[in-house]
Amino acid sequence: xxxxxxxxxxxxxxxxxxxxxxxxxxxxxxxxxxxxxxxxxxxxxxxxxxxxxxxxxxxxxxxxxxxxxxxxxxxxxxxxxxxxxxxxxxxxxxxxxxxxxxxxxxxxxxxxxxxxxxxxxxxxxxxxxxxxxxxxxxxxxxxxxxxxxxxxxxxxxxxxxxxxxxxxxxxxxxxxxxxxxxxxxxxxxxxxxxxxxxxxxxxxxxxxxxxxxxxxxxxxxxxxxxxxxxxxxxxxxxxxxxxxxxxxxxxxxxxxxxxxxxxxxxxxxxxxxxxxxxxxxxxxxxxxxxxxxxxxxxxxxxxxxxxxxxxxxxxxxxxxxxxxxxxxxxxxxxxxxxxxxxxxxxxxxxxxxxxxxxxxxxxxxxxxxxxxxxxxxxxxxxxxxxxxxxxxxxxxxxxxxxxxxxxxxxxxxxxxxxxxxxxxxxxxxxxxxxxxxxxxxxxxxxxxxxxxxxxxxxxxxxxxxxxxxxxxxxxxxxxxxxxxxxxxxxxxxxxxxxxxxxxxxxxxxxxxxxxxxxxxxxxxxxxxxxxxxxxxxxxxxxxxxxxxxxxxxxxxxxxxxxxxxxxxxxxxxxxxxxxxxxxxxxxxxx
Numbered sequence: 001x002x003x004x005x006x007x008x009x010x011x012x013x014x015x016x017x018x019x020x021x022x023x024x025x026x027x028x029x030x031x032x033x034x035x036x037x038x039x040x041x042x043x044x045x046x047x048x049x050x051x052x053x054x055x056x057x058x059x060x061x062x063x064x065x066x067x068x069x070x071x072x073x074x075x076x077x078x079x080x081x082x083x084x085x086x087x088x089x090x091x092x093x094x095x096x097x098x099x100x101x102x103x104x105x106x107x108x109x110x111x112x113x114x115x116x117x118x119x120x121x122x123x124x125x126x127x128x129x130x131x132x133x134x135x136x137x138x139x140x141x142x143x144x145x146x147x148x149x150x151x152x153x154x155x156x157x158x159x160x161x162x163x164x165x166x167x168x169x170x171x172x173x174x175x176x177x178x179x180x181x182x183x184x185x186x187x188x189x190x191x192x193x194x195x196x197x198x199x200x201x202x203x204x205x206x207x208x209x210x211x212x213x214x215x216x217x218x219x220x221x222x223x224x225x226x227x228x229x230x231x232x233x234x235x236x237x238x239x240x241x242x243x244x245x246x247x248x249x250x251x252x253x254x255x256x257x258x259x260x261x262x263x264x265x266x267x268x269x270x271x272x273x274x275x276x277x278x279x280x281x282x283x284x285x286x287x288x289x290x291x292x293x294x295x296x297x298x299x300x301x302x303x304x305x306x307x308x309x310x311x312x313x314x315x316x317x318x319x320x321x322x323x324x325x326x327x328x329x330x331x332x333x334x335x336x337x338x339x340x341x342x343x344x345x346x347x348x349x350x351x352x353x354x355x356x357x358x359x360x361x362x363x364x365x366x367x368x369x370x371x372x373x374x375x376x377x378x379x380x381x382x383x384x385x386x387x388x389x390x391x392x393x394x395x396x397x398x399x400x401x402x403x404x405x406x407x408x409x410x411x412x413x414x415x416x417x418x419x420x421x422x423x424x425x426x427x428x429x430x431x432x433x434x435x436x437x438x439x440x441x442x443x444x445x446x447x448x449x450x451x452x453x454x455x456x457x458x459x460x461x462x463x464x465x466x467x468x469x470x471x472x473x474x475x476x477x478x479x480x481x482x483x484x485x486x487x488x489x490x491x492x493x494x495x496x497x498x499x500x501x502x503x504x505x506x507x508x509x510x511x512x513x514x515x516x517x518x519x520x521x522x523x524x525x526x527x528x529x530x531x532x533x534x535x536x537x538x539x540x541x542x543x544x545x546x547x548x549x550x551x552x553x554x555x556x557x558x559x560x561x562x563x564x565x566x567x568x569x570x571x572x573x574x575x576x577x578x579x580x581x582x583x584x585x586x587x588x589x590x
Contacts, residue, residue, distance in 0.1 A: 027412050028055040028148040031064050038440040041082040046073030085433035086120035106146040106162050109171035115163040121427050121455030122314045123464040126405050131275050131313035137392035138267045139496035139589030142309045153438040159416040166309055168222045176291040178223050183231040190291030190303045192236045193222040196365050210237050214244040216365045247370045261304040263590045266384045268307035277316040280342040284311040318471040320454050338474035382483045387580050390551040394491035402469055413461040424459035428452040492553045497527050497586035528589045529581050538566040544584040548574045
């Protein structure tokens with residue numbers, strides 16, 4: 001699995017081509033060598049390559065030869081974004097026989113494949129990290145991210161973001177493993193992961209799924225299309241058909257809560273509305289369904305559709321301005337404004353696809369929008385918004401995160417925009433690359449619809465970064481008004497409690513590599529509570545000090561609980577009041 005190039009030769013090549021300004025970095029550096037093969041958007045199968053990683057407090061390009069080489073496969077990822085000059089990539093780690101193996105990369109829990117996201121139209125370079133952080137603040141899983149500098153074949157490619165792919169696993173989407181032989185009973189009911197997405201006829205999008213009775217396109221992410229049994233595909237298709245049927249033929253959707261995990265739907269929709277993501281509800285709309293469980297007494301718990309994890313924030317926080325011709329059709333409605341909900345902008349997405357990507361087809365799932373209109377759902381939205389905004393989404397909490405990211409990325413931004421001088425310019429498909437990919441012929445621009453050009457919010461990186469903060473605060477203020485919330489002076493809690501067993505305990509397992517890990521204790525959630533009548537059922541893997549606090553931070557009730565299940569009656573002081581459940585000073589999720 002080791003690279004055949006000698007350390008001396010590899011270091012010599014890098015020294016010859018690396019720009020003078022790129023010497024010592026305050027972020028990790030990843031070096032990829034494609035072994036003199038072209039790596040562009042015309043390559044549809046993963047190329048064999050090698051990867052080296054430097055991940056110290058500071059990292060010097062001259063030390064690249066000291067890093068251990070590992071075998072990987074790599075290809076360009078994305079649909080419309082595959083025509084940006086700063087490309088996105090998918091990589092997977094291989095053993096000496098070419099078989100996929102798990103690897104821990106930049107301190108994140110192990111996986112066999114990863115996304116290398118190249119922020120190009122997102123000139124703040126923080127949108128994806130910020131969006132995923134916001135969802136993790138709710139206590140739910142969202143892909144973790146790490147910024148780094150990337151070199152491919154000795155050529156500096158700029159600042160990138162390592163992002164976990166959304167996959168089944170105990171450190172990510174923790175649903176049950178589904179074997180092809182699981183075709184009846186509870187075994188058949190989960191877990192499934194899928195997306196509602198557009199259908200891309202290009203060879204880059206090979207995933208095919210099925211359509212629901214309402215015409216929604218479903219792409220199965222787990223199990224994969226080539227490994228799913230006929231009975232399994234029919235089961236999840238029928239499950240979605242039954243949900244859609246609740247809104248057909250004049251029905252009002254009564255009973256949707258028997259199919260959908262309402263708490264997850266509330267969190268997901270609030271996130272997408274807060275981030276003002278233009279692709280919301282249409283593209284990369286992930287969902288999953290856990291397995292049903294029947295206990296020894298015959299009582300059954302249904303695994304319901306869980307919305308999320310989210311994916312794709314490059315166009316979020318108002319990084320897109322619609323053409324005036326489209327805005328005029330709705331009497332001046334403008335998708336750059338924060339005083340509207342994203343679900344009211346679906347018509348804009350339809351028009352944009354007609355202009356820029358008429359070869360793609362898509363449709364939204366109406367039950368999501370109909371569920372939003374339900375009065376009981378709206379009550380849950382208002383309550384949850386107040387909980388999140390009082391603590392983990394409080395302005396001070398969010399400002400602290402953005403301030404830390406701005407400090408961390410400052411030097412990286414200077415390097416990146418020397419490499420990609422596109423500040424103050426609309427940017428997008430078929431822009432010129434100042435230092436083209438090595439070993440590739442010139443890309444010809446095909447005859448097609450108007451190319452996408454977006455992402456010009458400021459002339460400086462600081463301005464681009466602050467644009468994200470400004471647009472987020474504008475939307476928070478508007479949603480506060482809509483949902484009748486007044487922010488307290490200080491946050492009640494700053495972060496959720498998230499805990500799972502330390503994956504480093506598995507280091508004896510030789511089936512995965514371990515590349516430069518750091519301390520990373522916040523994994524997927526296993527701590528939550530449920531309300532059952534006038535009782536609380538508290539599930540925790542850690543135990544400690546449990547408290548109920550009102551939205552101004554006053555303690556309504558406090559006790560100590562042990563790990564496992566604790567059931568207690570809701571205290572009188574907390575009845576008919578809005579409170580946040582905390583464990584050891586951190587928010588517990590519903």
